[in-house]
Amino acid sequence: MIPFSRITGTGSFLPPRRVTNDELAADLALRGIETSDQWIIDRTGIHARHFAEPHIGASDLALEAAKHALESAGRKASDIDLIIVATSTPDMVFPSSAAILQHKLGIAGCPVFDVQAVCSGFVYALTVADALIKTGTARCALVIGAEVFSRILDFTDRTTCVLFGDGAGAVVLEASDQPGILASDLHADGKHVGILCVPGHVSGGKVLGTPLLHMDGQAVFKLAVRVLEDAARATLAKAGKTEADIDWLIPHQANIRIMEGTAKKLKLPLEKLIVTVHEHGNTSAASIPLALDEAVRSGKVKKNDTVMLEGVGGGFTWGAVLLSL
Ligand code: UT7
Numbered sequence: 288m289i290p291f292s293r294i295t296g297t298g299s300f301l302p303p304r305r306v307t308n309d310e311l312a313a314d315l316a317l318r319g320i321e322t323s324d325q326w327i328i329d330r331t332g333i334h335a336r337h338f339a340e341p342h343i344g345a346s347d348l349a350l351e352a353a354k355h356a357l358e359s360a361g362r363k364a365s366d367i368d369l370i371i372v373a374t375s376t377p378d379m380v381f382p383s384s385a386a387i388l389q390h391k392l393g394i395a396g397c398p399v400f401d402v403q404a405v406c407s408g409f410v411y412a413l414t415v416a417d418a419l420i421k422t423g424t425a426r427c428a429l430v431i432g433a434e435v436f437s438r439i440l441d442f443t444d445r446t447t448c449v450l451f452g453d454g455a456g457a458v459v460l461e462a463s464d465q466p467g468i469l470a471s472d473l474h475a476d477g478k479h480v481g482i483l484c485v486p487g488h489v490s491g492g493k494v495l496g497t498p499l500l501h502m503d504g505q506a507v508f509k510l511a512v513r514v515l516e517d518a519a520r521a522t523l524a525k526a527g528k529t530e531a532d533i534d535w536l537i538p539h540q541a542n543i544r545i546m547e548g549t550a551k552k553l554k555l556p557l558e559k560l561i562v563t564v565h566e567h568g569n570t571s572a573a574s575i576p577l578a579l580d581e582a583v584r585s586g587k588v589k590k591n592d593t594v595m596l597e598g599v600g601g602g603f604t605w606g607a608v609l610l611s612l
Contacts, residue, residue, distance in 0.1 A: 292420040292428075293467025294612060296360025296459040299580035300351035301567065302339035311336075311449060315442065322445045332543025336452025336568030338437040344378035346387040348455035348573075349433035353392060355580070360459035362427065364392040367459075369425035370399040371416050373408025373432045373572035375601070376439060377401060380489055384433065398425070404475070405483070406539050406600025408432055408572030409456070410608050413596070414471040416460050417608075431457040432572035439485050441499040450541070451500070452568030456576025469593075470525035471608040472518050479603035482506040511545050511599045516552040518607040519595055526609045530554055533609075534592040535582065539599055540564035540574040549597065561587070571600065588612060 308324035315322055327333050339348065349372055357364060370392075372385040379387070385399035404411040409432040416428040433455035440448045460467075487498030515538060523529060530553045538546045540563050550560045563578040570577060575596050582588040592612050599605040 289421050289423055289462040291463045291466050291468070292417045292460050293463035293465060294458045294610065295461045296356045296358070296362065297457070297576065297580040297583045298352045298355025298357070298359060299454065299456040299577045300348050300355065301337040301454045302343060302348065304338050304340065305335050306338055307335045308333065308449070315445065315448070318443065320443060320445050322449055327449050331450060332564050333450065333568045334565045337454055339435050339453040343435065345372070345374045345376050345433040345435050345455070346378050346384045346391060348435070348453065349384065349388045349431045349457065350391045352431060352433065352455035352457035353388065353429050356429065356457035356459050362459055364394050366427050367392070367394060367429050368397045369416060369419060369428035370397065371402055371412040371428065371430050373402045373404065373412040374434055375403060375405045375408065375571055376435045404600070404604045405602060406541065406569070406571045406574065407598035407602070407604035407606050409575045410471065410596055410598040410606040411473055411604070413458070413460065413468065413608050414473055414606070417468040417471065420460065420462050426462040428460045429457060430460050431455060432574070432576045434571045434573045436500070436571055439498065439500045446504055447500050447502050450569050452570050454567055454570040454573045454577050456573050456580050458576055458579070466611050469528070469609045469611060470522050471606065472521040472525060473606035474514070474518065475602045475604045477602065479510065482603070483601040508542070508545060510603060511541070512548050514605040515545070515549045515597050515599055518605050519549070519553055519597055522595065522607040522609045528593070528609065532593050533559065533595050535559055535561055535588050535594045536597070537561045537575055537578050537582065537594060538597040540567060540578055541569045
């Protein structure tokens with residue numbers, strides 16, 4: 288058995304097209320939908336998001352993030368022996384975006400698969416990769432969150448279309464003698480499927496139902512605040528740590544009010560909260576690794592810091608990972 292898995296490199300990628308709240312509001316106004324920069328900032332903290340061009344898929348964004356993560360880990364694509372992509376906006380119904388990415392990286396043979404846990408996808412994927420490394424199935428994994436949520440937004444629904452963006456974040460997770468992933472805690476409750484879903488599906492060559500995002504924002508908000516605190520506390524208990532041991536909190540970047548609320552419940556000063564939602568919007572499974580990479584590259588989060596990652600999203604799914612970087 289391998290004692291630990293540890294992150295040895297991070298990377299991220301945002302599609303170049305940055306759309307400010309004002310630009311989005313002007314576009315929506317043409318469709319008769321009223322919103323404003325002020326409303327979006329006040330209720331969410333979002334100032335801008337990035338949208339991918341129509342021909343760009345989740346695997347394209349994942350590829351760029353993966354290249355950056357490999358570079359920062361000092362690894363080549365040929366060193367990778369496991370790829371897990373967390374996404375709810377895959378390139379195809381099948382095969383997995385991980386398989387498409389594997390080919391784009393120019394490698395073959397290692398196991399690859401997607402994880403579908405919506406905005407909790409990255410903490411799910413990291414936990415699975417950690418387990419596969421500890422059992423000796425892999426030694427050097429690429430774990431990625433990649434999304435093109437702009438594809439599934441209903442631009443006639445102002446309560447959701449202003450919230451989300453596209454992007455990808457990646458880590459290289461390797462077998463290690465030193466502690467890296469310290470503990471994780473994953474959950475789901477399928478009775479809440481209806482509060483956050485894309486209810487369409489493919490059948491007989493047609494799309495049946497609505498292939499656009501539906502969310503009961505207030506119901507999601509209330510659940511998110513509660514479960515994020517529970518998951519963080521459970522993860523700390525599993526690792527034998529307390530809130531005081533957390534150097535950085537990197538929650539899913541959905542809404543600054545939820546993020547600050549969680550930090551306060553954990554009695555963490557807001558200086559320990561990593562925030563990218565203002566520039567990225569909610570990039571679902573990509574939001575945590577995107578924020579982690581930005582925090583590492585800016586020099587905020589350093590080697591050996593103790594970092595709490597927390598995800599929450601459709602399913603309903605939620606979970607947390609505590610790690611030493
Ligand atoms: O990624 C998975 C996790 N997702 C989340 O964590 C999202 C959780 N939910 C939220 O972040 C918030 O619930 C929202 C940001 C979605 C909404 O914020 P809220 O404070 O819960 O607003 P609300 O839904 O209570 O709406 C307040 C008002 C309503 O008008 P009335 O009924 O008070 O007249 C809405 O119709 O704001 C109106 N409204 C808007 N106004 C301008 C809703 N969307 C907009 C908009 N622009 N884009």
